[in-house]
Amino acid sequence: MSFLSEYPAVFPDGQFNEAVFPNGEIRPHWQAFARAVDKEGEDRLSSYKEQLSRFAEAETPAKSATVKRGLIPFLMSAEDFELISKGLIERAHLLNRVLADIYGEQKLISSGILPPGTVFANPSYFPALKNVKPAGGIFLHRYAAEIERAPDGTFWVVADDTQCPSGDELSVKNRLLLSRVMPEIYAQTAPRRVIDFFDTLRKRLAEAALTKQKDKAPRIVLLSCGQNGSNAAEDEFLARNLGISAVEPVDLSVRKNYVFLKNIDGLKRVDVILRRVNDGLCDPLELTGSSFSGVAGLVNAARNAKVAVINPFGSGTAQIPALNAFIHGIARYFNGKPLSLPSLATWWCGQEKECRFALENMEKLDFVDPNGNHVSPSQREILEHPENFCAQERVNASMMPVLKANKIVPRPVRLRFHLIYDGNGYRVMEGGNAFTKSETGNIAVHDLWIPRNSQEKLKQGVILPAALQPQMKPVRRTFDLTSQTADNMFWLGRNLERSEELARTLRAVFRRFADSPELPELSETATLMSLCALGGHLPFYDFTREEDLPRFLIELKETVTSSSYAYGLHAMFARMKETADALRDRLSADTWEIFTLLPRLLPESQSSDKAVLNRLNSVILHQNALSGLIRENMTREHSWRFMEIGRRLERGMQLIMIMNCIGFCAQNGFNASLDALLEVSDSKMTYRARYMDVPTVPLVFDLLVCDETNPRSLLYQVLKLRQNIAVMKHESEQDGLFAQESEILENMLDLIKGINVMTFAVNAKPETSPLSPEGAQKLAELKEMLTAFSDTLTLSCFVHAAPTRQGPSYNKGKIK
Incomplete structure (x- = not known):
């Protein structure tokens, strides 16, 4: 049976038939498509x-x-x-x-x-x-x-x-x-091709600039309603294919009738605005006074020919x-x-x-x-x-x-x-x-x-002769980064690292219950439960009580499976997906697809411990793949650096919490399992390869805090933070930007490099000893410095951003 063989030729109400003549013959412009479907097989249309x-x-x-x-x-x-x-x-x-x-x-x-x-x-x-x-x-x-x-x-x-x-x-x-x-x-x-239409639009946007600067392309932005708009996906797709930045009204400011983009490196003048926001929502001063959105003064900027708006207001x-x-x-x-x-x-x-x-x-x-x-x-x-x-x-x-x-x-x-x-x-x-x-x-x-006829040839992209091409110098760095985008990238990195650390901790817990019919070593489970409590995922219990272990495990399963738990993986992945949606023009298709896939990998609430463990293994595998895509596929522009800063900052905070877990366990009457903490920090194999011995507090502290060759150490994170801050400080056009952040990082490096880990063991049995007061004090100072670094960076670069995407703050102990 061929395509359209049973399709009616005439309709009861006399409507025009687009595909078939009244005599049942297929119209000429439908024939090539009909033949192609017949060749493929009409039954394949459903799968298509x-x-x-x-x-x-x-x-x-x-x-x-x-x-x-x-x-x-x-x-x-x-x-x-x-x-x-x-x-x-x-x-x-x-x-x-x-x-x-x-x-x-x-x-x-x-x-x-x-x-x-x-x-x-x-x-x-x-x-x-x-x-x-x-x-x-x-x-x-x-x-x-x-x-x-x-x-x-x-x-x-x-x-x-x-x-x-x-x-x-x-x-x-x-x-x-x-x-x-x-x-x-x-x-x-x-x-016929449609992609060429974007080429015409891109050219028109560049030509619309009211003032043209030699050797410099005009700054063009797409003004949208953001992720809350019904056309968010289309706005992002259009901006990405035109090679321009998608911004929201909050990203723009009018000064002396000029429109500026709120950039982390200062205000950048905007030449052309491709408008995707209705007239009444563009300027609360002159259009719709009841609107809380828009850019105050935007109409006056257009009135004074300081910015080109496409389509102009009033259209x-x-x-x-x-x-x-x-x-x-x-x-x-x-x-x-x-x-x-x-x-x-x-x-x-x-x-x-x-x-x-x-x-x-x-x-x-x-x-x-x-x-x-x-x-x-x-x-x-x-x-x-x-x-x-x-x-x-x-x-x-x-x-x-x-x-x-x-x-x-x-x-x-x-x-x-x-x-x-x-x-x-x-x-x-x-x-x-x-x-x-x-x-x-x-x-x-x-x-x-619109099918081509036999005389039409496939249109190919045409490269303009050199004499007609715009004379612009190559650019290898981009600082055209809005405060909101930088804020999103920063918190995307933090939440990615935070979710990975939580997944590793939960995997360590469920591995001990799912892989053996016997109860696991009590010190290991108590250490891991204590770490979960410090992270806000369990109330503070007496984790040495074996009879309570099943109850603790049920509560931790909620962290993996529940979509309503604000501290769990579901909520973290949802925040990451929302942020990734807002950054579609900054992420590759593969990277964005993994952010979309992560929530689907989480187990159902009725899953067995073994099933939860398998799903956590898959989650961590995809998180590692995501880290690889970010590291290998993203150009080293400043948007990537803010994501990298967020990751390094969050990993440093997590490492300090892991080390503080040693003292927390000692305060609660048992010695922390250093093996379990090395496993969570993904440094167990490194320790074994170096020492071939039972872990001790000084050596674990050295590996996780002071070892600059270990990518999971605190010192390594601080060095990476300094490296990225130094690059942006060097390329910044604003004097003094990142100066305070650099000073904080230098003080952290001096503090870490001055630590003598061999003075931290206070007990006769070093393999189970807690940290000395000096070690605990050093960790407290380092945590305070990292917090100060985060606060200073926020004030320097994100002050113009919308509310941040960090999600709920972390409290000690799960709120019941």
Whole structure:
């Protein structure tokens, strides 16, 4: 059975069939795809769909809206695409003129073409932007339009997106996913490329800079709502592919009408802002005063031509629903002729005749509010506030094939196209989005393919001749790092190290219970339980009572399995995943995928001790792989250095806690198992290779604190901290930055190197002796210095950041 063999050719309500002629013959632009599916086997489509869903879910941050992907793309003929492209380019130019008039001379209103109430009463119009002219007079650098096809084959524009157009990044992402899921079908269908659209956008952003500095690229940022926004995944994807930084309003500041990026090395001037935040949320001073977000003074910076904003503020006015009721009259006013691509028939209820028509045909029409949201108003509501409603004709949208329950079925489709102004005119992306709606109202997005004909060749990236390339010097260091990003990287490193140390401790505990039917050595379990108590994962009990060991083990299992325990691995991995989502543009795909995978490796609450141990082994293995990816794949930029500083700082704190466990055990009437502490600190094999003897306190202290060759020693961590601080201090453009941190580290090095470990044994049996008061005092001083280093670094570099990602503070003993 071939693809589309059972697909209907004619629909009961007369909708246009996008894939098949009324006689049952497949349309020419669908034939290559149909042949490719037949060659692969239609039964494989279901497995392709599962892969597509899995890949899409893996790439979506937890807080982002999950978009359901459709496997079968929408195929469009080259003729239809040319027709739509011509109409949309014409429409983009017209809307640009409309915006220039509304925020300029307002001739459309004074001439009676556009009623004042359609604009001035709409929340998308901002009086503060009157006479604020964008650079070059271009309001719509980016534009998107949604189109449906009527039963007679005519295309209708049903919606405009002029404020912060989205979906072009989704089209590129869908294209990458489909080419990965079904590469043979993709290759045989050979759709036109869409990735080139990003090249045009990247070039346009660079050209939009109002002031250009020789040998220096303009600083471009993408202004987004961050991880709390519904489009967080798309914003991150777009920023990463454009090679620019994604920032939030809190990362920007306006000084003397210039916009600056809050950088750990000072304020850096921003030249271009690619805006993904709605007008009303951008500037609380001049736009929406009730908004708590935005950058105060941003509108004034744009008004004084100190920064280029794409799309400029106020561009959302062009997507007012009521505008469509007058769009053809506006086109005749400006162009002397109506638009070649018609708009959806619209009636603004603010006019008496149109309102009466809408009330008489309420059952046949759709209604939208001033923001374009579909509503179902009563007649009374319309009569009380007619200016707040527009009536729209219902389009009997065309149908395309989709895969449902292993069958090909028809679904109504709406198309979304994207345009970019390239300096000379508008260019249409040779692809887009196709949205289908199921019988239950669920929306799925499909890729839009325009197959090449036999004469078209695969477009390759073109390298500009040397004479035309921008003359910029190579750069091998990057200090364009926002305070918030640095803060995120720092705490990602700390939480990664903290979770690894906890996993190693818990593995040491469960290994002693799961690997042998007999009870383990009491001193070892008491030492490990004490270490857990110092870390805040157990209350302070008498850990030498054998009859209480099963109860302790149950409580520790909660640390591994419970998702509600704030100190456990679930909570740590959740914080790490959230931070990794915010840093997608700084992490490789493999690195981010492991952060996503870690929570899934944890065992269920009813798992046996052996199962918990196996899962902990797998967790630690993946944590080691993650450490390797971070060490080998990340360039040594300052974002990596802050993660490295966080890891080294946290490892130093954990080592001090391990050493303090020796004295804690002695205070509670038993001698600590140095073997167990060496195991947790991953230094047991090193000790055995060196001494071939029972561990003693002086030698363990030397290995874990004073040995600069041991990557698990405190001295090694301090040396690495000094190394990274020294690099950033050298490359910093701000005098005195990192001076206090460097001083603290130098004092720590002097203190550690001056320690004589052989004076720390106070008992006759050195293999079980606690630390001397001198040793305990040294550890207390070192902990105080590390804490001071962390506090100083926070004040120096993270003061502009949002609340940090460290999670709950560590208390001694588990809170019951």
